[in-house]
Amino acid sequence: MLLDTKVARERISFETAAQHATTRIPVFPPDRLVGDARATLMSHHYDCASHIMVCEDQRFLGLVRIEDLLGAPADAALDDLMDRDAPTVTPHEDQEIAAWRAVRHGESALTVVDANGRLVGVIPPHRLLAVLLWEHEEDLTRLGGFIKGTESARTSSEEAVERRFQHRIPWLLVGLIGALLAANFVERFQNQLESTLMLAFFLPGIVYLADAVGTQTETVVVRGLSVGASMGQMLRRELLVGLAIGLTLALVAGPLVWWIWGATDVALCVGLAVFAACGTATLAAMALPWLLSTLSLDPAFGSGPLATVIQDLLSILIYFAIASVLI
Structure with missing residues (x-):
């Protein structure tokens, strides 16, 4: 029947x-x-x-x-x-x-x-x-930070130039502001760079590692929130994982910098900065989606360029703050 x-x-x-x-x-x-x-x-x-x-x-x-x-x-x-x-x-x-x-x-x-x-x-x-396919496409599009809905994602390849521009430029302007702030932060530590130019060699790598760790955490958190998992369930595990990853990368990066370049102070600075930046990126990657979810906004937007800008600025500040103390 x-x-x-x-x-x-x-x-x-x-x-x-x-x-x-x-x-x-x-x-x-x-x-x-x-x-x-x-x-x-x-x-x-x-x-x-x-x-x-x-x-x-x-x-x-x-x-x-x-x-x-x-x-x-x-x-x-x-x-x-x-x-x-x-x-x-x-x-x-x-x-x-x-x-x-x-x-x-x-x-x-x-x-x-x-x-x-x-x-x-x-x-x-x-x-x-x-x-599952619909939600996957929607999550990927939101991770890009420029389109909200899945239906828009499906038709974005057919959009006019003006619509493509309108979808992307707001988040890229946020990124531009972040880049200018990053340049300002670097300028404030000009004395450290003039005394030890080698510090500039490792800045892109530290920023990249923090971004990579943060992106992984954001993906896990956004997916967890979307399927009903509470932030309390993910907080402790993700934080421990982020710290463990940061410690592992620091233990690899520090000795390699010392072995290749022979600068003990720079090697110590890089190792500590990698560890601290990865831990901070994990916290930022969890905090922003949670904050958006608490405000009844789409948490997937926390995985876009805004989170990347915050992580980049924190990584630069951490790196040069450690350098100003050790070097």
Whole structure:
């Protein structure tokens, strides 16, 4: 039989699990025999028949995968085959959280149930793939810092020159301001550079390493926030990872600088700066998406040029502050 669509008539918002669910699915009671269920499947057309829903009075009890149904004895009951712990989502669950829940549980389809446990529908495999692809493209575009929506990302290659310019120039102007501030910071440490020109050799590398560590952290944090993970769950682990990465890079960079250039003070300065810059970049990469999320803004924008500018300025300040003390 087909699911009664009156269960799913409540108005839903955009980009929710229920938006992608289909009601043309096989639904049987738990006492239905496997042979009868197979015969019914062969006589009906469904939008998704990879999972057979087991319900009683429209209350979801579990599901039977088509592979298990085809291989089971004809006189077995669905109650003996069904998975009672199958993952479910509510109709208003965000589509990305729903898709990742299916991935984590190794399911190719996902059941949608309401607050009373009644079956609303099933998100079929092709819709889950579409959601994951959609969200992936949206995240990549937002990481670029110049387009907000996925639909804009899909049409950006066809935009006129004026629209391309309008999308990109605001964030690049932010980057330009950051570059001018960075130049001002370097100018303030002109005496250190004049006394030890070698300090300038390692500035691009320190800035790059901090940016790389920050970008990795931003990606993890933005993805975590998008699938419902709390900041408290990620804070300690990401901070420890950032410090561990910074320490490892410092232990490699310091001895190499000393071995190649023979400058002990510069080597110590580079090592300490790498460690401190990577740790600070991790904090900045976590703080900005969290702040935007707290302000009900899209946290993915925290992974754009604004975060890069902040990390660059902090890295330069840290490097020359250490140099002014040690050299």
